[in-house]
Amino acid sequence: MIEDFQHVSITCRDLEQSIDFYERLGLKVIKRIPDVREDGIARAFKRTQANLTVAYLAPPRAASKLFIDLVQWLEPSAIGQAYPALNHVGLNRLAFCVLDIDATVSALRERGITFLSQEPQVFGPGIRSIVTTDPDGVFIQLIEGL
Amino acid sequence: MIEDFQHVSITCRDLEQSIDFYERLGLKVIKRIPDVREDGIARAFKRTQANLTVAYLAPPRAASKLFIDLVQWLEPSAIGQAYPALNHVGLNRLAFCVLDIDATVSALRERGITFLSQEPQVFGPGIRSIVTTDPDGVFIQLIEGL
Numbered sequence: 001m002i003e004d005f006q007h008v009s010i011t012c013r014d015l016e017q018s019i020d021f022y023e024r025l026g027l028k029v030i031k032r033i034p035d036v037r038e039d040g041i042a043r044a045f046k047r048t049q050a051n052l053t054v055a056y057l058a059p060p061r062a063a064s065k066l067f068i069d070l071v072q073w074l075e076p077s078a079i080g081q082a083y084p085a086l087n088h089v090g091l092n093r094l095a096f097c098v099l100d101i102d103a104t105v106s107a108l109r110e111r112g113i114t115f116l117s118q119e120p121q122v123f124g125p126g127i128r129s130i131v132t133t134d135p136d137g138v139f140i141q142l143i144e145g146l
Numbered sequence: 147m148i149e150d151f152q153h154v155s156i157t158c159r160d161l162e163q164s165i166d167f168y169e170r171l172g173l174k175v176i177k178r179i180p181d182v183r184e185d186g187i188a189r190a191f192k193r194t195q196a197n198l199t200v201a202y203l204a205p206p207r208a209a210s211k212l213f214i215d216l217v218q219w220l221e222p223s224a225i226g227q228a229y230p231a232l233n234h235v236g237l238n239r240l241a242f243c244v245l246d247i248d249a250t251v252s253a254l255r256e257r258g259i260t261f262l263s264q265e266p267q268v269f270g271p272g273i274r275s276i277v278t279t280d281p282d283g284v285f286i287q288l289i290e291g292l
Contacts, residue, residue, distance in 0.1 A: 001172045001244065001245075001249075002171060002172045002173065002205045002250070003205060003208075003242070003243050003244060004205055004207065005204075005205065005208060005210060005240070005241075005242055006242055006243040006292065008154055008239070008240055008241070009238050009241065010236070011235050011238045025148060026147045040269045040275070041267070043263055043267045044263050044267040044269070044275055045231075045232045045262060045277055045285070046262050046263070047231070058151075059148045059149060059151065061149055061150065062150045062151060063210060064150065064210030064211075065209075066151050066212055069239075073233040076233050078235050079231065079235070080236070082235050082236035085191075086157065086191045087157060087219040087223070087224050087225055088157060088226040089157050089158065089225070089228050090228035090229060090236075090283070090284055091154060091156050091228070091239070092157045092237065093154070093155035093215075093237070094151070095151075095152045095153045095155065096148045096149070096150065096151055097148075097149050097150050097152040098147065098148055098149060104147055107147065116190060116191060117190050117192070120190075123184055123186045123187055123190070129186070129187075130190060131190050131191055136235045136236065137235075137236070138236055139191070139237075141190075142148070143152055
């Protein structure tokens with residue numbers, strides 16, 4: 001049966017641009033697979049072909065083995081836009097825990113990361129959170145205290 | 147700075163229906179928050195209001211503290227459809243590791259779970275995988291050997 005989470009996958013339009021964003025967030029590339037051509041992937045997802053370039057990323061101090069499987073599709077190429085709103089049906093948001101959200105936000109702003117609100121917002125007793133979006137518009141949430 | 151992954155959020159149309167699906171997959175509800183009304187959430191995500199009903203789920207043997215934040219939006223209600231294809235830009239797929247994919251697939255089929263392919267597909271040396279979709283169409287992948 002299911003043992004654990006393994007990864008979350010983000011389909012991006014430009015792998016290098018997305019890697020740069022997630023590295024500025026503080027994640028590290030733990031593996032790159034530059035040219036994936038797998039008929040098995042195509043069959044598993046009912047695609048006629050699957051030619052991808054991939055990077056795995058994770059926070060360097062993460063306790064888990066979870067990673068982001070960041071995928072740029074080459075053939076077929078990427079389609080569409082990320083969900084525009086949080087109440088859009090689907091896998092919609094990826095949240096990271098931070099110890100000091102004010103210091104984190106300050107440091108990330110110096111690296112050019114922008115946020116949807118000026119300040120972290122209070123979500124409940126002791127929980128503060130702020131949201132950014134990746135280069136394709138994926139909601140990335142930072143949470144202190146949950 | 148970012149310490150670790152914390153959760154992934156899935157916006158669903160019907161919380162009970164989605165909980166039933168993820169419980170059949172083998173996940174457990176670890177927390178329910180039936181009526182969330184948080185101006186902070188609305189402000190953080192640039193919504194005018196946020197009234198949600200929420201369940202947190204995780205695999206019972208998970209080594210990490212990661213969880214799925216399964217959200218049914220009440221006000222505003224959910225919009226749209228989940229990404230229809232894996233090469234659609236965005237947070238697109240959630241993968242779980244399994245020890246014995248054949249036994250898992252067999253057990254899940256007995257619980258009414260259907261998969262996109264008849265058999266697990268080979269993804270690389272020693273890696274086998276199969277894909278299902280949740281009640282809203284979110285891609286859920288089971289992986290053995292990665």
